[in-house]
Amino acid sequence: MALLETRNLIARYGDFQALFGVDIALNQGETIAIIGANGAGKTTLMRSISGILVNQPDAVLFDGAEIGALPAPDIVARGIAMVPEGRKLFPSLSVEENLLIGRFGRAVEGHWNLDTVYELFPILRERRTNPGTALSGGQQQMVAIGRALMSNPRVLLCDEISLGLAPVVIKDIYAAFPRIRDAGASIVVVEQDIGQALKVADRVYCMMEGRITLTGVPGELTREVIHSAYFGVA
Amino acid sequence: MTDVSTTRWKVETRTKASATFAIVAALVILIAFAAPLFASRSVLQDLFFILTMLVLAQNWNLLAGYAGLVSVGQQAFVGFGAYAMFALVILGGLDPLIAILFAGIASALLAIPTAFFLFRLQGAYFAIGSWVIAEVVRLTLAQWKMLGGGTGTSLPREATRDMPALKFVGELFGVKSSGAGDILTYWLALILAIATIGLAYRLLRSKQGLGLAAVRDNQEAARSVGVDARRMKTLVYLAAAFGTGLAGALIYVQKARISPDAAFSVVDWTAYVIFIVVIGGIGTIEGPIVGVIVFYILQSLLADYGSWYLLILGLIGIVIMLFAPRGLWGLFAERTGIQLFPVRRRLTGGPLTSSKKGGPHG
Amino acid sequence: MAWLDTIIQGILLGGLYALFAAGLSLVFGIMRLVNLAHGDLIVLAAFLILVLASALGLNPFIAALVAMPVMFAIGWALQFYLLNRTLGADILPPLLVTFGLSVVIQNGLLEGFSADSRRISIGGLESASVALGPINVGVMPLLTLASAIAVIIGLNQLFYRTSLGRAFRATSDDPVTAGLMGIQPKRIFATATGIAMVVVTIAALYLGTRSNFDPTIGPARLIYAFEAVIIGGLGSLWGTLAGGIVIGIAQTFGAAINPEWQILAGHLAFLLVLLVRPRGLFPRSVD
Numbered sequence: 026m027a028l029l030e031t032r033n034l035i036a037r038y039g040d041f042q043a044l045f046g047v048d049i050a051l052n053q054g055e056t057i058a059i060i061g062a063n064g065a066g067k068t069t070l071m072r073s074i075s076g077i078l079v080n081q082p083d084a085v086l087f088d089g090a091e092i093g094a095l096p097a098p099d100i101v102a103r104g105i106a107m108v109p110e111g112r113k114l115f116p117s118l119s120v121e122e123n124l125l126i127g128r129f130g131r132a133v134e135g136h137w138n139l140d141t142v143y144e145l146f147p148i149l150r151e152r153r154t155n156p157g158t159a160l161s162g163g164q165q166q167m168v169a170i171g172r173a174l175m176s177n178p179r180v181l182l183c184d185e186i187s188l189g190l191a192p193v194v195i196k197d198i199y200a201a202f203p204r205i206r207d208a209g210a211s212i213v214v215v216e217q218d219i220g221q222a223l224k225v226a227d228r229v230y231c232m233m234e235g236r237i238t239l240t241g242v243p244g245e246l247t248r249e250v251i252h253s254a255y256f257g258v259a
Numbered sequence: 260m261t262d263v264s265t266t267r268w269k270v271e272t273r274t275k276a277s278a279t280f281a282i283v284a285a286l287v288i289l290i291a292f293a294a295p296l297f298a299s300r301s302v303l304q305d306l307f308f309i310l311t312m313l314v315l316a317q318n319w320n321l322l323a324g325y326a327g328l329v330s331v332g333q334q335a336f337v338g339f340g341a342y343a344m345f346a347l348v349i350l351g352g353l354d355p356l357i358a359i360l361f362a363g364i365a366s367a368l369l370a371i372p373t374a375f376f377l378f379r380l381q382g383a384y385f386a387i388g389s390w391v392i393a394e395v396v397r398l399t400l401a402q403w404k405m406l407g408g409g410t411g412t413s414l415p416r417e418a419t420r421d422m423p424a425l426k427f428v429g430e431l432f433g434v435k436s437s438g439a440g441d442i443l444t445y446w447l448a449l450i451l452a453i454a455t456i457g458l459a460y461r462l463l464r465s466k467q468g469l470g471l472a473a474v475r476d477n478q479e480a481a482r483s484v485g486v487d488a489r490r491m492k493t494l495v496y497l498a499a500a501f502g503t504g505l506a507g508a509l510i511y512v513q514k515a516r517i518s519p520d521a522a523f524s525v526v527d528w529t530a531y532v533i534f535i536v537v538i539g540g541i542g543t544i545e546g547p548i549v550g551v552i553v554f555y556i557l558q559s560l561l562a563d564y565g566s567w568y569l570l571i572l573g574l575i576g577i578v579i580m581l582f583a584p585r586g587l588w589g590l591f592a593e594r595t596g597i598q599l600f601p602v603r604r605r606l607t608g609g610p611l612t613s614s615k616k617g618g619p620h621g
Numbered sequence: 622m623a624w625l626d627t628i629i630q631g632i633l634l635g636g637l638y639a640l641f642a643a644g645l646s647l648v649f650g651i652m653r654l655v656n657l658a659h660g661d662l663i664v665l666a667a668f669l670i671l672v673l674a675s676a677l678g679l680n681p682f683i684a685a686l687v688a689m690p691v692m693f694a695i696g697w698a699l700q701f702y703l704l705n706r707t708l709g710a711d712i713l714p715p716l717l718v719t720f721g722l723s724v725v726i727q728n729g730l731l732e733g734f735s736a737d738s739r740r741i742s743i744g745g746l747e748s749a750s751v752a753l754g755p756i757n758v759g760v761m762p763l764l765t766l767a768s769a770i771a772v773i774i775g776l777n778q779l780f781y782r783t784s785l786g787r788a789f790r791a792t793s794d795d796p797v798t799a800g801l802m803g804i805q806p807k808r809i810f811a812t813a814t815g816i817a818m819v820v821v822t823i824a825a826l827y828l829g830t831r832s833n834f835d836p837t838i839g840p841a842r843l844i845y846a847f848e849a850v851i852i853g854g855l856g857s858l859w860g861t862l863a864g865g866i867v868i869g870i871a872q873t874f875g876a877a878i879n880p881e882w883q884i885l886a887g888h889l890a891f892l893l894v895l896l897v898r899p900r901g902l903f904p905r906s907v908d
Contacts, residue, residue, distance in 0.1 A: 075801060076800070077800065077801070096800065096805075097797075097800035097801050097803075098800055098804060098805045101801060101802065101803035102803055106801075107801050109798060109801060113795060113798040113801075115790065115791040115794040115795060115799075116794055117790040117793065117794050118787060118790055118791060118794075122787050122790075125787060126784075126787045126788065126791050126799075126802050126804075127802055128784075129784060129787070129788055129802045129803045129804050130802055130803010130804060131803055172802070176802075176803065323713065327712070329712065329713060329716050329717075331657070376892055376895055379895055379899045380851075380895075382655075382712040383654075383657075383712060383715070383716055384655065384847075384851065386657070386716055387655065387657070387843070387844065387847040388851075388895075390840070390844060391844055391847075391848065391891060391892070394844065394884070394888055395885065395888045395892070398881075398884055398885040398888070399885065401881070402882075402885075525840065526724075530720070530724055533717065533720060534721075537717055541713070565731075565732070566727075566728035566729075566731040566732050567728070567732060568728075569724055569727075570724070570725050570728040570729055572724070573721040573722070573723075573724035573725035573728065574721070574725055576717065576718075576720075576721040576724075577721040577722065577725070580707075580713075580714055580717045580721065581703075581706055581707070584713075584714065
């Protein structure tokens with residue numbers, strides 16, 4: 026049985042339907058990538074899983090339990106942490122406080138604590154007293170990832186973590202992912218950068234216009250197949 | 260497409276209900292003016308109270324419901340208008356009727372410096388700031404020894420008795436000066452109420468009124484299409500001060516006795532007024548009319564219960580604000596679609612609708 | 622020396638106003654809510670202390686300690702069940718609901734306790750004084766100022782040194798992302814109002830022991846608190862203390878010239894600051 030699963034997930038913003046029955050599954054220890062163009066529904070999917078958007082209870086299953094209707098704080102408490110799109114650091118909090126607040130709803134002992142996060146991203150230790158928003162984009166993204174790790178999540182959701190960052194910075198950040206996996210988290214990354222997604226993921230889902238248009242293992246997907254699932258043209 | 264040249268678009272704000280209502284309203288106004296012929300003095304006094312509260316409510320509604328300026332300090336203008344009238348009558352020897360008009364102007368003038376201070380505060384801070392201003396005006400006028408200082412004073416009997424208008428009314432109805440006073444103040448309150456509603460309605464239907472609605476709905480967007488929010492708000496603030504000052508002066512011509520605590524009472528001139536508007540429906544002209552009627556009924560029912568009355572009024576206000584924020588009139592209008600004072604513009608006529616005036620949504 | 626005495630009395634009075642204002646400032650800082658019933662809640666707490674002190678025969682300071690958790694619970698419930706419903710982009714609902722609440726509390730107290738003037742008796746402490754150099758200073762006013770400083774230090778510690786304080790600041794920044802951290806904004810807001818009511822209880826102790834009070838004096842306390850917050854600059858607790866002291870000094874100087882001018886002088890000082898420093902004396906650099 027999958028660790029995290031969505032079943033026929035539907036999402037609406039008022040009259041606008043953003044998701045039309047999305048099914049994805051994440052197995053224990055796995056990393057999956059969700060790719061797709063702007064407006065494909067990737068962020069809506071992340072917001073639905075993380076509880077910012079509320080769904081039918083049975084639309085999202087975690088460890089066998091129906092969690093689709095739970096609000097965000099309850100989802101965190103169960104062990105699903107999110108790195109939100111745009112990083113969303115708290116400007117009133119220092120770097121270290123931003124990390125500490127990641128533990129607020131789930132202070133579970135595990136691999137991740139201030140020390141191990143600082144080991145993962147050493148630059149953050151130097152900047153620990155700075156306001157989170159005074160850092161460079163890449164460093165802010167490290168804070169956002171570290172903040173999510175502080176709750177020792179079983180599932181880590183990463184929404185567009187390479188958005189707006191230079192390629193070399195993106196590489197640095199993804200370099201941390203093997204260690205995050207080894208520490209026990211299963212990971213969902215949402216990416217527009219297909220190359221990066223194929224590199225990090227065990228399996229890939231491609232979304233277009235609120236539907237899953239392609240599923241597969243990176244090595245077996247050809248450029249043409251992805252291109253067609255991504256843009257809807259052959 | 261060939262029809263386009265023969266059919267014309269029309270911008271309308273009238274509705275079928277509003278047209279019927281206009282006839283009914285004209286009748287009601289006619290009967291209201293004739294009321295002194297058949298109504299007793301105590302009924303006239305009650306009507307005077309209802310009408311002056313309605314004027315205050317319409318003015319506050321214009322401020323809070325349309326301009327987004329939630330003031331809890333309108334008692335500043337009630338009291339200042341009343342004191343200006345007393346000063347002009349006692350110290351200036353003016354006829355009270357003329358003094359009322361000047362008192363309104365004085366209130367509008369007072370609003371110029373207070374706007375200067377208050378418009379530096381936003382939202383909730385504007386609210387409390389307006390209260391501070393009212394306190395400053397109250398405490399300052401309480402220092403005016405010639406008008407009785409903190410204890411207040413009365414209008415000299417001869418000042419009201421010798422009014423030419425009063426003598427005229429007295430002879431017309433064959434009543435003594437006290438009875439004639441009630442008739443005269445009642446008529447003035449009626450005229451003031453009609454004028455307030457009429458002017459408010461005209462303002463809201465005008466280009467400026469549309470700008471005001473735009474500002475209320477989205478200040479940024481309104482600015483981007485060239486509506487000067489600050490100027491509109493200042494204008495409404497000054498107009499509301501004028502109307503509130505007139506009402507204050509008129510109320511105290513009838514009371515004939517003034518003190519700072521009464522004239523600047525936050526309960527009498529602001530709390531009641533806010534509840535009237537909230538219960539009736541904020542942001543509509545019909546709301547305060549419904550509200551003042553409900554308020555009067557509640558007061559008649561609960562007057563003997565002292566502070567229970569205000570407590571219940573407060574609870575009703577809270578419940579309405581939470582569960583029916585558009586008030587009783589809002590609930591009614593939502594279910595029936597009836598608008599007596601339609602402000603929204605509707606596009607009618609044109610090639611796609613029937614040639615009958617009013618269109619399918621009338 | 623008369624003027625020095627006036628200044629010191631003013632500073633001490635400012636401590637009382639800072640206590641009135643600290644709760645208001647806290648709640649505004651976290652949820653941008655201005656509670657028009659704040660003054661009436663202070664009066665409610667004063668009556669609670671009075672009842673506890675007279676019914677149970679408690680020392681007023683002990684009675685205030687007992688009243689604190691009660692007021693915390695009242696504040697928590699008020700925020701959670703009533704005021705949270707009013708929060709949003711529209712400023713009308715919170716203003717009108719708290720205004721209604723103010724009227725309800727005032728008249729509820731009038732019904733329960735009548736309009737009579739009350740005072741919480743603290744025996745000899747009421748008139749006790751100590752000599753500060755050439756000036757005699759009342760013990761109670763001194764305690765008030767010390768409590769105000771202690772409350773501000775305590776609130777700052779809470780804000781900047783605890784997990785709850787981080788949650789307050791995070792929620793104030795961005796309630797949605799705070800939810801992703803496991804923070805429940807509605808509970809955080811309720812806790813903040815509860816804490817504000819604990820501060821209100823401390824303010825009420827000094828309000829009730831230093832002067833007479835009756836159910837109708839709440840709005841005036843709200844106004845003093847509001848003036849202190851604006852003079853100090855939004856969001857700064859030490860600024861609020863400074864604002865309280867400005868009002869206090871203005872009032873004692875006004876009263877020294879003519880007793881009838883005490884309150885007016887405080888209001889005029891507020892308007893003057895609004896004129897020259899519209900953002901207050903110690904505005905936050907980012908808002």
